[in-house]
Amino acid sequence: METTEGQVGGVGRGKRADAARNQEKLLAAAAQVFVTSGVDAPVRQIAAEAGVGMGTIYRHFPTRAELVVAVFRHQVEECAEAGPRLLAEAGSPFEALRAWVDLFVDFLVTKHGLANTLEPDSSGFAALHSYFIDRLMPVAEHLLDAAVEAGEIRPGTRPYELLRGIGNLCIGHESDTDYDPRRLIDLLLRGLQRSS
Amino acid sequence: METTEGQVGGVGRGKRADAARNQEKLLAAAAQVFVTSGVDAPVRQIAAEAGVGMGTIYRHFPTRAELVVAVFRHQVEECAEAGPRLLAEAGSPFEALRAWVDLFVDFLVTKHGLANTLEPDSSGFAALHSYFIDRLMPVAEHLLDAAVEAGEIRPGTRPYELLRGIGNLCIGHESDTDYDPRRLIDLLLRGLQRSS
């Protein structure tokens, strides 16, 4: 599951200088292109934007998903870390859950087309799915458990399903001004609450 | 919005015999292929199954969406007609709404990949989206209004959003045994209920 070398982050320590440079260029170019054309942008376009050949992009990121993961790693990480913090700060576990879901939705909604890739198959995006789930599901689980514990929501909701549901609801919000996923997600959260 | 001639249903009245025959063959083949390979099946595959050339399929159904619409028209119609009937039969408007949503979900869930095409853009599937919305939104609206009227749910939920939300939640349920859209849709409906 490695991106290029043993561990992530260091871009290219130990690699050849040009390889490290190109990896940086690719990450920057991809981030740029994702903003304008969405995460489904043609690989060629990203390569062109980076001034790099097709071979290079696939050597650094054998799968599109790995490129996407690399680009968004930071933000996913932030989102994951926000979970426990919100739990400590917010007035109640449920409020923490709500705030965290907002964060997650913001993330998905601002990344053109990201939500569509959360499905397990999604033609080669499996790695992306795994990464999201691996990193965020424990956080969601923690928040849900706390809210159950506090008696604010009914037990029985699966963290995985909640994440996928939220991801799904965020699909296609762009280019459709009549559709605001947040309202539906709000309904979902209400549905979660203990109906006392 | 016509499929081939002025009105739907009659397949090919007034057309040449071979044209009518081919349209039938295409509908049958498409229905068949959709079951096994999903609605995203390659056009070539449908043409081959029908024993027909590429040109023929595109002449009859200028857009994939129109083919899909033609194939599922019956079932969409049934679903639409079930709305008022359920309202009359069920114990309460909310129960009718729930039953109707169940019907809708069944429809989406049994058609491999159909849910994915409900987005307004979805690369040429715009016609499909329009058809679904045109036909089903009034029904949903009616049910929602009745439930609001009866004081069972809070007002303010847009029928369009509800339909799209349900559609979205149904995406990707196949090939993921851990994901059951129905549980989430149940949450959504709970969230709709007046929290008295």
Added chain:
DNA sequence: TAGCTTACGGAGCAACGTTCCGTTTCGGCA
């Protein structure tokens, strides 16, 4: 600086949706 290793670039392949047009078939009319 020589030479081995690593990485680069883009031509090339397969699959797809869609278009286009030469060929075939139909069916009304003499």
Added chain:
DNA sequence: TGCCGAAACGGAACGTTGCTCCGTAAGCTA
């Protein structure tokens, strides 16, 4: 019955995609 224009057919061909492959270029080490 035979003719002929219109209607419909089939599939080759085009553009676009993801991805692979390998000859070439660059970097690093000794």
